[in-house]
Amino acid sequence: MIEIAPAFLRQRPLPVPVEGDKKSRGNVLIIAGATELPGAAMLAGIAALRGGAGRLRIATCVRNATALAVAVPEARVIGLPESESGALAAAAATQVVDLAAESDAVLLGAGFAPDQSMTAIADALLAKPGPAFVFDAARSRACAALRRRSSVKRAGSS
Secondary structure (H helix, E strand, O other): OOOOOHHHHHOOOOOOOOOOOHHHHOEEEEEOOOOOOHHHHHHHHHHHHHOOOOEEEEEEEHHHHHHHHHHOOOOEEEEEOEOOOOOEOHHHHHHHHHHHHOOOEEEEOOOOOOOHHHHHHHHHHHOOOOOEEEEOHHHHHHHHHHHHHHHHHHHHHO
16 A cells, blocks of 8 residues: 655656646636535545646636635635535636636546535536536436536437
8 A cells, every 4th residue: 555645745746748838737717615615625636736737727716716726825816706615616617618718627526415406507508519518426327417407308309
């Protein structure tokens, strides 16, 4: 077993491209962190940077945005409207879709409280062609349910 500690991680520096700048290394958008779980957004952001992302943006609840920006200064942190349960509000879907359109990869769902608004945001993201998506386990289940609903609608409309 290998212990993953700071010393281990320091031995594995971020990849450095031979040519280009941060834009050539990819644009990652992380949509994460309910008000009670801001650490999930922070950990996901750090992981994206360690994986070689050149440009990192984190969209999170407005209450968490300032602290997260201090914790991950390499990221642009966007504070979005919150629902009463502490997740992103469904009203954030338009902003999230716009941010995703400028991204190469999008992670959705790390540290989210279960909330119907997240289904609305996932629906909006998947309605348009765009970047590669990574969903956490809860969002994956929600997307599977969305695909089933979508298949039923298509079969019924034929």
